[in-house]
Amino acid sequence: MQQFTNKIAPSILAADFGSFTAEVAKIKEAGAEYVHIDVMDGHFVDNLTFGSGVVAALRPHTDLVLDVHMMVESPEKYVEEFAKAGADIMSIHVEATAHIHGALQKIKAAGMKASVVINPGTPVSAIEPVLSMVDMVLVMTVNPGFGGQAFIPETMDKVRELVKIRETKGLIFEIEVDGGIDDKTIEQARDAGANVFVAGSFVFKGDVAAKVQKLRDKL
């Protein structure tokens, strides 16, 4: 069985929007591997956050992996600009494009790692045709749009299903979970087979280093 390294990905959606560089320095100091950046367009989800400008502003200040979660319609339109801004991973929702295969191809061609995302209501079968071309699958553990929501435990069945498919077909992709991850739910996600853990509210409410350590202790 393949081993995938566990990674913690604090989401700056829950950080101080006025001090992103300082917040990312805290994430680094805390020993996290990824910075999770939630891009929302007010159409795919009912919330607006930020665009590639934030990625470009952060890039010179950190060597952490910039893990961009696109909650936007037709994400293929923005691939080049995020690559240019310095994004390392681009995650796109299968629900947000009519051209998931082409969009993932575009992400890889632009030099980023390609990741496909499924909402809580979307089955694994919707992404099966593209599993052989992705570096990561992001299983949403809340409905996208807002931080601070409760983890949906039923999504763990999909993580287990993905692990099975990965083993059966000999594929190589990481499995990320996003939404409602804390020091309790992370254990469920770990047991199901996820290895990249996004956490916003849990990490940024209180001492960032102590919170990242609390998550790490459970892995």
Ligand SMILES: O=C(CO)[C@H](O)[C@H](O)COP(=O)(O)O
């Ligand atoms: O993609 C997201 C929301 O759509 C966020 O990454 C996620 O909600 C993280 O926040 P929290 O840990 O507070 O749930």
Ligand SMILES: [Fe+2]
């Ligand atoms: Fe996210």
